[in-house]
Amino acid sequence: MSLVPAEFYWRILPELVLAGFGAVLMLIEGGGRAGNRGRLGAYVALLGSLLAFGAVFIQAANPGDAFQHMFRVDGFTVFFDFVIIGATVVVVLLSMDYLPTQHLERGEFYALLLFGTVGMTFMVGSVELIMIFISLEISSISTYVLAGYRRHAPRSTESSLKYFLLGSFATAFFLYGIALVYGATGTTQLYDVARASLTPIVGGGEADRVLLLAGALMFIGLGFKVSAAPFQVWTPDVYEGAPAPVTGFMSAGPKAAAFAIFLRIFYVALHSSGHAWFWMVYVAAILSMCLGNIAALLQTNIKRMLAYSSIAHAGYVLVAFAALGPEGISAVMFYLAAYVAMNIGAFAVVSHFAHREERYVDVKDYAGLGFRFPVPAFCLSLFLFSLIGVPLTGGFFGKLYVFRAALDAHLVGLTVIAVLNSALAAFYYLRVVVFLYMRQPAEEIAAPPMTGAFSLVMIACVAVVIWLGVFPNRVLEFASRSAAQMLR
Amino acid sequence: MHPALFFIFGGIALAGAINLLVQRAPIYSALSLVAVMGALAVLFLLLGAEFIAFIQIIVYAGAIMVLFVFVIMLLNADVPEPTRRSKVAQAIGYPVMALLLVELAGFFAAAFGATPVRTGGYLVQVAAVGQALFHEFLLPFEVTSVLFLVGVTGAVLLAARREERHGAAPRATRVHAGVPTRAMAEALSVPPNAMGGAVIEPAPQPESEPAHARAQGDGR
Numbered sequence: 001m002s003l004v005p006a007e008f009y010w011r012i013l014p015e016l017v018l019a020g021f022g023a024v025l026m027l028i029e030g031g032g033r034a035g036n037r038g039r040l041g042a043y044v045a046l047l048g049s050l051l052a053f054g055a056v057f058i059q060a061a062n063p064g065d066a067f068q069h070m071f072r073v074d075g076f077t078v079f080f081d082f083v084i085i086g087a088t089v090v091v092v093l094l095s096m097d098y099l100p101t102q103h104l105e106r107g108e109f110y111a112l113l114l115f116g117t118v119g120m121t122f123m124v125g126s127v128e129l130i131m132i133f134i135s136l137e138i139s140s141i142s143t144y145v146l147a148g149y150r151r152h153a154p155r156s157t158e159s160s161l162k163y164f165l166l167g168s169f170a171t172a173f174f175l176y177g178i179a180l181v182y183g184a185t186g187t188t189q190l191y192d193v194a195r196a197s198l199t200p201i202v203g204g205g206e207a208d209r210v211l212l213l214a215g216a217l218m219f220i221g222l223g224f225k226v227s228a229a230p231f232q233v234w235t236p237d238v239y240e241g242a243p244a245p246v247t248g249f250m251s252a253g254p255k256a257a258a259f260a261i262f263l264r265i266f267y268v269a270l271h272s273s274g275h276a277w278f279w280m281v282y283v284a285a286i287l288s289m290c291l292g293n294i295a296a297l298l299q300t301n302i303k304r305m306l307a308y309s310s311i312a313h314a315g316y317v318l319v320a321f322a323a324l325g326p327e328g329i330s331a332v333m334f335y336l337a338a339y340v341a342m343n344i345g346a347f348a349v350v351s352h353f354a355h356r357e358e359r360y361v362d363v364k365d366y367a368g369l370g371f372r373f374p375v376p377a378f379c380l381s382l383f384l385f386s387l388i389g390v391p392l393t394g395g396f397f398g399k400l401y402v403f404r405a406a407l408d409a410h411l412v413g414l415t416v417i418a419v420l421n422s423a424l425a426a427f428y429y430l431r432v433v434v435f436l437y438m439r440q441p442a443e444e445i446a447a448p449p450m451t452g453a454f455s456l457v458m459i460a461c462v463a464v465v466i467w468l469g470v471f472p473n474r475v476l477e478f479a480s481r482s483a484a485q486m487l488r
Numbered sequence: 489m490h491p492a493l494f495f496i497f498g499g500i501a502l503a504g505a506i507n508l509l510v511q512r513a514p515i516y517s518a519l520s521l522v523a524v525m526g527a528l529a530v531l532f533l534l535l536g537a538e539f540i541a542f543i544q545i546i547v548y549a550g551a552i553m554v555l556f557v558f559v560i561m562l563l564n565a566d567v568p569e570p571t572r573r574s575k576v577a578q579a580i581g582y583p584v585m586a587l588l589l590v591e592l593a594g595f596f597a598a599a600f601g602a603t604p605v606r607t608g609g610y611l612v613q614v615a616a617v618g619q620a621l622f623h624e625f626l627l628p629f630e631v632t633s634v635l636f637l638v639g640v641t642g643a644v645l646l647a648a649r650r651e652e653r654h655g656a657a658p659r660a661t662r663v664h665a666g667v668p669t670r671a672m673a674e675a676l677s678v679p680p681n682a683m684g685g686a687v688i689e690p691a692p693q694p695e696s697e698p699a700h701a702r703a704q705g706d707g708r
Binding site: 004019023026109112122131134135137142144145149 | 624627628631632635639642644646
């Protein structure tokens, strides 16, 4: 008798591929000759992430549960797997551009990227809280280490330490929430929790209260991971100190994965207490948007500015989250897909211009770059326009669907605040564009070499941003179908 | 009986946890953690989870705490000053230790030559743990290995000594006296006489490092 049927392995194929290539990377790093190991590692990581991206198609062809209902392959899983692994492919390419200029290229960097992706992809497919917790930890610990990767830069170490300490604290809250869910319902499987919460084992009202407390604790843990206010304080320091490609990675993959489990836990397992946790989401959405945008207005360091902007974007996503329905889910999914593409793109340009030891990360350094480096500057402007939500970019439809979901749920006040915030946000994004094209540089920064890897990153991000901005329908349809599937 | 025991050992666990936080010397914190682990094991025992209770003692109080203590002793050689209370601990500790040794000796003497006893229920419980671990929770069990791998890789990446130093000056330049040594001056890549024997600042941060230091680093 075989305990593990073959289709279980097909369902976790992307994760297996990524973990396998991560292990191979470690072997190369141990045995290879110094000097070209890092480069070889980069190619292996690129191959691994591309194969994993392909493996998602095989995974998608084998829908269903795996491993005693711990892992579920449905449209939702497949959607986020594409987004997350796609982001990893782009970040690997970006690191191939960035790490050699910093003289920091090592195989372990790529191994940690792949392992982190294993965690995130397991996270989005897991329908069981212990599994979610372990994969959340895998993704978090890899990001803590990657944030401190520039060991000789005090800011990088500071970033890593802050992220680690606060992150561990947040994880403890999440874990406590899991324990309470188990206490109230006797199970950790999300769909069983949903069923059990209707017929609780603890006496009626008490179980409801315990579940609500569990929801609040898990909200703190996940709110930290998606950097939603009031759990956002770590974001600017960590984003500023981490190496630029890692910052791009952090703001994309782990954030998308955390939102994915946020949706699964709250929409599925804690569905019965939705009326109560709705207000948590509501308040967090308003706080994140306002705090993020107002603080971003005051920044001159472009990485810090993008950090605050990422807090604001978490707020927009929470607006859709508060809509409580399949429309909200599909809006969140679409928004995250667009956000990942435009944000990684923006950080790619930042990391391209950063130079050795990340010397040029101030808005003033971008003065006049528009005419000296037309292609990266044009791409950066496009990503910033997309972050504003200008039509013909993915960001526009992302915002549109978010606002529509909120309006359909009669959240007029919340939508008005969100629209006002998007208008406010335009100021600081446009300021960068103004510097790019309309200011004279004080110091001419040297031309960074246009590598093939960087060109590919630009092509990929621009293509996705434009594609989502011009033909959003197929992606949105897929998202709506997955949302309906997930709630079933 | 149970509620009283629960409050006693819960109180010990809580007191140990608070002591862990307020102690300044890491070794005291580690020892309070042992007390917390021990008290938790008793709580598990009260809940009827014997297997978990013993695993708690063997794995946490035994293996992991020993590792903690070793690491603290290796990394941080500061010997904490004995306080007045530690004399009290001595006065109580030695008699208790003697008592335990006598009890242990008595136990071995009694066990010598006794017929072995069949264990009944435990085996079933162990089987149940095995079933849960390797069947129901197989996937999390396996995925945990990735988690450990990430932890080890991260520790090596962040903490291990590295042969190549890419241009950055070493940061751990400790200044014991006010007079700079040649090695320090080299590390700072400034001629010794330029400092004039003044108190040395910490090694320059790479981000504000002078250009010539960077150039020299590249040449290595």
